[in-house]
Amino acid sequence: MARVAGRFRRVEPRRRARAYVLGLLSPLAGKNGWTLAEAAGENTPDGMQRLLNRSAWDAEAVRDDLRDYVAEHLGDADGVLIIDETGFLKKGTKSAGVQRQYSGTAGRTENCQLGVFLAYASAYGRTLIDRELYLPQSWCADDGRRTEAAVPAKVRFATKPALGL
Structure with a gap:
């Protein structure tokens, strides 16, 4: 801390x-x-x-502090980065990015949000080091819905692999 x-x-x-x-x-x-x-x-x-x-x-600054900590304590020349998505099941339609879409967590198409996560693993340990909410194209094109969910104007559509990178 x-x-x-x-x-x-x-x-x-x-x-x-x-x-x-x-x-x-x-x-x-x-x-x-x-x-x-x-x-x-x-x-x-x-x-x-x-x-x-x-x-x-500042969540991004805390994320950067975590990344520095991970590099100091888990860093290794043979370490790897792992990109994966996770679904968060939702009942409503108001949460940013929620819609009916495939969720690997559920194993089927469900009403959910999707998060893209970046993890680091080495012989010294493993940890999550970054995250990004996937915002589907339908959300990116709907200014009213974006405003209601407080999605910043700077957020643009990006594929899940692009978010991972």
């Missing part, structure tokens, strides 16, 4: 980010807003949700 603590301007989100990461690394059976909040000693998931949705911090 010392490496990323400066990415959080206030002490409250810094402490909550630490509790969030510790929860993710814990042996909790299910890791969602409620269970992570309970593990941190909080009564509701509101604080964890606020950290992820409204607190001011």
Whole structure:
């Protein structure tokens, strides 16, 4: 946490980010807003949700700090990068990128979002180092839907392999 603590301007989100990461690394059976909040000693998931949705911090800068940490501790000339997608099943239509599409997670076409993830593996260990939400062409062409879901104007359509690269 010392490496990323400066990415959080206030002490409250810094402490909550630490509790969030510790929860993710814990042996909790299910890791969602409620269970992570309970593990941190909080009564509701509101604080964890606020950290992820409204607190001011630079996710890309934290990702870069993680990448530097991984290079220092897991880096190896024989290390490899792994690109994979994961589906997140959804019931509604409002979440950015959600539509009926094939999800390998479900093994069929479902209403879902797709994330493209980059992992690094070496003889010293493995970890995720980056992520990107796949935004289907239908979403990219629908300005109203993009605005409602707060998809930034700079986000353009990219294939999943392009996102991985």
